[in-house]
Amino acid sequence: MRxxxxxxxxxxxxxxxxxxMAKELQAAGIDVxxxxxxxxxxxxxxxEVFNGYQVxxxxxxxxxxxxxxxxxxxLAVKPITFIKExxxxxxxxxxxxxxxxEPVTAWxxxxxxxxxxxxxxxxxxxxxxxxxxxxxxxxxxxxxxAPVTHGVGLHWHHFGQPILPPIIEIQEVPKQINKNKIIVxxxxxxxxxxxxxxxxxKNYEFHIYTxxxxxxxFDHIVCKPLSREGFKxxxxxxxxxxxxxxxxxxxxxxxxxxxxxxxxLHMQMEQISNAAALQQLGYGHTMYxxxxxxxxxxxxxxxxxxxxxxxxxxxxxxxxxxxxxxxxPDYIEAIWNDVEMLQIEQ
Numbered sequence: 001m002r003x004x005x006x007x008x009x010x011x012x013x014x015x016x017x018x019x020x021m022a023k024e025l026q027a028a029g030i031d032v033x034x035x036x037x038x039x040x041x042x043x044x045x046x047x048e049v050f051n052g053y054q055v056x057x058x059x060x061x062x063x064x065x066x067x068x069x070x071x072x073x074x075l076a077v078k079p080i081t082f083i084k085e086x087x088x089x090x091x092x093x094x095x096x097x098x099x100x101x102e103p104v105t106a107w108x109x110x111x112x113x114x115x116x117x118x119x120x121x122x123x124x125x126x127x128x129x130x131x132x133x134x135x136x137x138x139x140x141x142x143x144x145x146a147p148v149t150h151g152v153g154l155h156w157h158h159f160g161q162p163i164l165p166p167i168i169e170i171q172e173v174p175k176q177i178n179k180n181k182i183i184v185x186x187x188x189x190x191x192x193x194x195x196x197x198x199x200x201x202k203n204y205e206f207h208i209y210t211x212x213x214x215x216x217x218f219d220h221i222v223c224k225p226l227s228r229e230g231f232k233x234x235x236x237x238x239x240x241x242x243x244x245x246x247x248x249x250x251x252x253x254x255x256x257x258x259x260x261x262x263x264x265l266h267m268q269m270e271q272i273s274n275a276a277a278l279q280q281l282g283y284g285h286t287m288y289x290x291x292x293x294x295x296x297x298x299x300x301x302x303x304x305x306x307x308x309x310x311x312x313x314x315x316x317x318x319x320x321x322x323x324x325x326x327x328x329p330d331y332i333e334a335i336w337n338d339v340e341m342l343q344i345e346q
Contacts, residue, residue: 001321003032004094006105008146010038010060011187012226013248014100014120015047017167021119022049024313028321033094037085037104043211046228056085059103059145086111096320099146106146116149117324119167119316121247122270124153127161130280133264133272142269150324152316154247156254156307157281158336162327165309165339166251167316173256173306174236179346182299183235183258184208185243187226188265189290195221197290204299207234239346240304242295245271245286250278257306257344260284261298283307308340 003025008014018034025032034050037058047053059082082104089108091097097109100120109116125131125142153163184206186194191210198206199218206221209231216223224230235241235252240259243249247270253260262284264271278284283305287294315335319325 001030001096002094003030003096003098003320004035004091004105004109005032005098006035006037006100006102006146008038008058008101008103008120009036009044009055011246012228013246014102015044016169016228016248016252017120018100019049020167020169020313021317022051024311024317026051028317030317030321035089035102035105037102045226056104057081058085099148101146103146106148110147110149117320118146118148118151119154120151121154121166122146123148123151124155124161124163125270125273126151127153127159127163129153129155129159129161129163129273130277131269131273132276133267133269135267135269138267138269152327154312156251156277156283158332162329162332164316164332164335165312166248167312168248168251168255168309170309170311171236171252171256177237177239177346178205179239179302181205181207181234181238183231183238183241183243185210185231185241185249186263187211188244189263191223193290195223197292197295200292201295201299207238209234240298242298245274245278247274250274250284251309254283254305254307255309257304257342257346259298259301259304259346261295262286263290264288302346304344304346306342306344308342310335310338 007018034053037056038060041055085104086107091108091112091114097114097116099106099118101122154166155163182204187210191212191214195216198221202220208223209226211226213223213225241253242261245262245264250260262275262278264275275286279286285298
């Protein structure tokens, strides 16, 4: 089987999910070609698992001071370039096309009438799940940005809908944690402002991962460049994380039992909905602005949730190999029956 797999590269969550899928696809002997769009080619890092991947421009969202800017997004769009990329992407030799909310792949497959499968968190929004922050523009973006014939949605809970658990790398839970160590990942915020925000909390150790590294004058705050391996190492023994409300990172935090404080991007329906779901499920805490009072209250909380998810990537690859039969309610229920949740005190 030859498979073409398009991945939205604007944030790191889609790429993290694709890394897990890549390993399982390769283990199953599937010939897969990956394409990433949404950021400059030089800004991708630690991509060895994808074996000669392709890069395109695609479409992306512009942000400013912690919120999506529709104006800057519109100004950054290059419609002629996008149309050329869609028309020039020849998918004739592939048996199946997969899109993780990647628009060039999705539209090319649609125009070429290829079998097209969507795998990702965004496709869960086709169902009745917690939703917040929607507006007419956001609804149209979710529907037409990367349209697929069949979408497999992923979420932290099934909400009584035909969706699957997150695709995450299965890791052993750390035996020891540093109760004062906090990971900070707020790539769409102003880094000096984040440092100033955290400066008063001298009893804690903050590790800020950011695309815009600046020098910290505080001993308890260290600013680090984006690095998958470096982040994983710090993440293992931290007590919790302060981050935007991206789906994949929160999924990893839940798997490892880290407490979560999520600050969703303003005017970004997916992240606002994720924050609402975390709050509704009791899986994490949220703040909608950079609030020292809310950070202070959260830092003093010791409660966290640990969730054991099955290897959804392997289940999906096996399902693809079998010809993608209908996912019956019994099939989906059996997968969720393997999910275990534990309330913990750090």
